Amino acid sequence: MDGRTTSAAMNDAELAEVLSRVRAGDANAWGELYRRYAPAIFRFCRRALPTREDAEDATTEVFMKVRQKLGTFDSSRPFSSWLYKVASNHCWDLLRRRRIRQDLETEDAEALPLEHPQPSQLERLQAEHANKEVREALAKLPDRARMALVLRYYTEMSYDEIADALGVRRAFVGVLLLRARHQLRDILRQGGAEVALAAGGK
Amino acid sequence: MSHFDEMTVLLHLDGQLDAEQERDFPNHLSSCEACRNLLQVLQKENIWLQQAFSSDEESLPARLREVPGQTETAFPWGWAVGLALAATGIYTLWSGIVDPWLTQASEAGFNQGNVLTMLFFSGAFWGGWDAMQSMIEFLSMASVAIAVLWLLRRRWKRFTVAAALLVASLGMLTLSPAARASDVYHGDPNYTLETGQEVHTDLVVMAQHTRIDGDVDGDLIAFSRSITVNGHVKGDVLAFGQDVRVNGPVDGNIRAFAQSLELNGVVGKNVMAWARELDMDEKTRVGGTMTLGSADAQLDGQVGGDLLALTETIDLNGTLGGNADIRGQRLRIGPNADIKGQIKYRGGRQPVIATGAKLASPVGVLSRGRPRPNYASPGFYWRQILSWAAALLFGILLFMLAPMFFNEVETAADSKFGVSLGLGLLFLVATPVAAIIACFTIIGLGVGITTFLLYLIALYATQTFIGEWVGQKMLGAGAGSGAVFARLALGLGVLHLLRMIPFAGRLIGFVVVLWGLGALVLAIHRRLRPLLTTAAV
Numbered sequence: 250m251d252g253r254t255t256s257a258a259m260n261d262a263e264l265a266e267v268l269s270r271v272r273a274g275d276a277n278a279w280g281e282l283y284r285r286y287a288p289a290i291f292r293f294c295r296r297a298l299p300t301r302e303d304a305e306d307a308t309t310e311v312f313m314k315v316r317q318k319l320g321t322f323d324s325s326r327p328f329s330s331w332l333y334k335v336a337s338n339h340c341w342d343l344l345r346r347r348r349i350r351q352d353l354e355t356e357d358a359e360a361l362p363l364e365h366p367q368p369s370q371l372e373r374l375q376a377e378h379a380n381k382e383v384r385e386a387l388a389k390l391p392d393r394a395r396m397a398l399v400l401r402y403y404t405e406m407s408y409d410e411i412a413d414a415l416g417v418r419r420a421f422v423g424v425l426l427l428r429a430r431h432q433l434r435d436i437l438r439q440g441g442a443e444v445a446l447a448a449g450g451k
Numbered sequence: 452m453s454h455f456d457e458m459t460v461l462l463h464l465d466g467q468l469d470a471e472q473e474r475d476f477p478n479h480l481s482s483c484e485a486c487r488n489l490l491q492v493l494q495k496e497n498i499w500l501q502q503a504f505s506s507d508e509e510s511l512p513a514r515l516r517e518v519p520g521q522t523e524t525a526f527p528w529g530w531a532v533g534l535a536l537a538a539t540g541i542y543t544l545w546s547g548i549v550d551p552w553l554t555q556a557s558e559a560g561f562n563q564g565n566v567l568t569m570l571f572f573s574g575a576f577w578g579g580w581d582a583m584q585s586m587i588e589f590l591s592m593a594s595v596a597i598a599v600l601w602l603l604r605r606r607w608k609r610f611t612v613a614a615a616l617l618v619a620s621l622g623m624l625t626l627s628p629a630a631r632a633s634d635v636y637h638g639d640p641n642y643t644l645e646t647g648q649e650v651h652t653d654l655v656v657m658a659q660h661t662r663i664d665g666d667v668d669g670d671l672i673a674f675s676r677s678i679t680v681n682g683h684v685k686g687d688v689l690a691f692g693q694d695v696r697v698n699g700p701v702d703g704n705i706r707a708f709a710q711s712l713e714l715n716g717v718v719g720k721n722v723m724a725w726a727r728e729l730d731m732d733e734k735t736r737v738g739g740t741m742t743l744g745s746a747d748a749q750l751d752g753q754v755g756g757d758l759l760a761l762t763e764t765i766d767l768n769g770t771l772g773g774n775a776d777i778r779g780q781r782l783r784i785g786p787n788a789d790i791k792g793q794i795k796y797r798g799g800r801q802p803v804i805a806t807g808a809k810l811a812s813p814v815g816v817l818s819r820g821r822p823r824p825n826y827a828s829p830g831f832y833w834r835q836i837l838s839w840a841a842a843l844l845f846g847i848l849l850f851m852l853a854p855m856f857f858n859e860v861e862t863a864a865d866s867k868f869g870v871s872l873g874l875g876l877l878f879l880v881a882t883p884v885a886a887i888i889a890c891f892t893i894i895g896l897g898v899g900i901t902t903f904l905l906y907l908i909a910l911y912a913t914q915t916f917i918g919e920w921v922g923q924k925m926l927g928a929g930a931g932s933g934a935v936f937a938r939l940a941l942g943l944g945v946l947h948l949l950r951m952i953p954f955a956g957r958l959i960g961f962v963v964v965l966w967g968l969g970a971l972v973l974a975i976h977r978r979l980r981p982l983l984t985t986a987a988v
Contacts, residue, residue: 269855269858270855272858273854273855273857273858274850274854274858274932274935275854275855276932279518280518283518283519284518287511287515288507288511291511291512291515292504292505292507292509295509296504301512305512305514305515308515309515309519312519313519316934317927317934318927320923320927321927363457365456365457366457366489366492368485368488368489368491368492371492371493371496372492372495375492375495375496375499380502380503380506383499383500383503383504384503384504387503387504398500398504399504401465402497402500402501402504403501403504403505408465408467423458423461423462423465423467424458426461426465427457427458427461430461430496430500
């Protein structure tokens, strides 16, 4: 399933109507909007942030922001893109603030050369790991790598939007994504090795 | 050619390569199996990631199933502030205005059932335009009406402003005295109650010319071009007409809205009149007080109580038992005058007092025109705060009643400043003119009064629209009631502060009225346009 669509998709006219009612302060319309989009935003926050509690808090905060900023939303553009933009800005801010507190993340790994992948190995990796394991691996990635992958493969943002959200040059987005993929693969491979080791050691 | 690296393939998949790099792809792929495999496996990896990220074993946590910002717990400050302000506003309105006003009204001989007349005479007309700004009693009525409509709204899903206006108009019409009558006559075209005839209940007459020679046991309520009362009326006389003449004795009160009013008889209680010309004969005796709004008043008779007059010129040449409070251009006190109380006069020219006049004390002449705001007095600021709280309460009620419409008016104000000002000026002048014209026809009277009241509500409401706009410019455009209340509070506060500036403040107040009224008209027009086009088809 595409991450951007919601379980009960609203058509454009319906959405526009609901939005204008929300702007006018209609609490029911706000509830409707929230219920339609909350699952997708929660899932996004769950991927973008390290813990479930963080994701729950962030979901509420994102919707409060949405409510405040709804006046700035340009209705000629897709609402879900805007929503994800608000969500990604919020999550990224949260992560960045924590990172400053926890001292700067070492980004030295990004200077290392990447080895060319073997298609057969990649195929095996994909076959061996279930969705859940991939998500667990994702949670172990450094913030920026994780964020880049989520923005690209969950919210399907363009390179421009990702560059904007993460505050990097557009030309760097490709590199960021590639490295993030490599890191994810490494974690999955290591995880598999650890499991194998643990099994063998018994 | 060498193989593509992973980066290039990835950028290709994401459509990020430029045209030149992209050109080499098909040729190379068709001949190179390794690159084809890489492309395929990365493509699969994309899908694999997408699926992993969006598939969901976790349902939405219970605490997120509650909509944030909808319940009180999520946004308590907005409600707390709103309710506190509303409570303050209601307390202020009641203790400061409604209660004393009702006391005053009952002193002047009004019972509470007669609210419309009370509002009509003592509210909108008596004070005139100058008093409108301090006319918070009017606001209390409007607020209560809006609160009632808001309560109705919950039952009425498809509630529109048009419907609200309709209900308001109907309510006003049913409130009008005619609806409470026991005996109603439509003259064809004239109505006469012959001498010797007696009506044992209230009498309501609508006719071209009305002549009452007989007796009326209850109240007489007449809508007529000319009204002459020669008989004995044991209740009140309520007269709406061009020429009103009361010769016979009236045991109750006289309330008249007329172009010219002549009083020649004995009135048991009070007289309240809005008339261009008022002539009170020397034989006339009024037991209670007299309240006048007129251009030209000639008082030769006897008034037992106080006199309250807003007139252009007034001649006092009779007996006055109580005090007089007079505002006008010219005051003449004739030789037969016998004033037992004090006279307070605020007017354009110095009063002229004839030599024979008997005055208990000298005429107290107050400064001309409206007193300037006294910036040194704390009372001035307290009144500003009260006025702010009242306006805020009104704005909140208005917003709760019709949030969509409120928003539309604001959009109109924001996007069409010039048009709003022009339209505002037009409607500011045209509406009362139309309402007054409507009042001259008998059927139009209800419509005229309703229009006028709605017009006053609209004028008062303008500051809330513009206040909200100001608040939005300062605080940003957040949705939700809490944010709207905060914006209203701030915006109205700013407007009140601006209006306190000497001279420029009045101009600002005027622009706010024009601008808000124009925006309101625009928004109503937009609302009605689909209706009008359907009606045309």
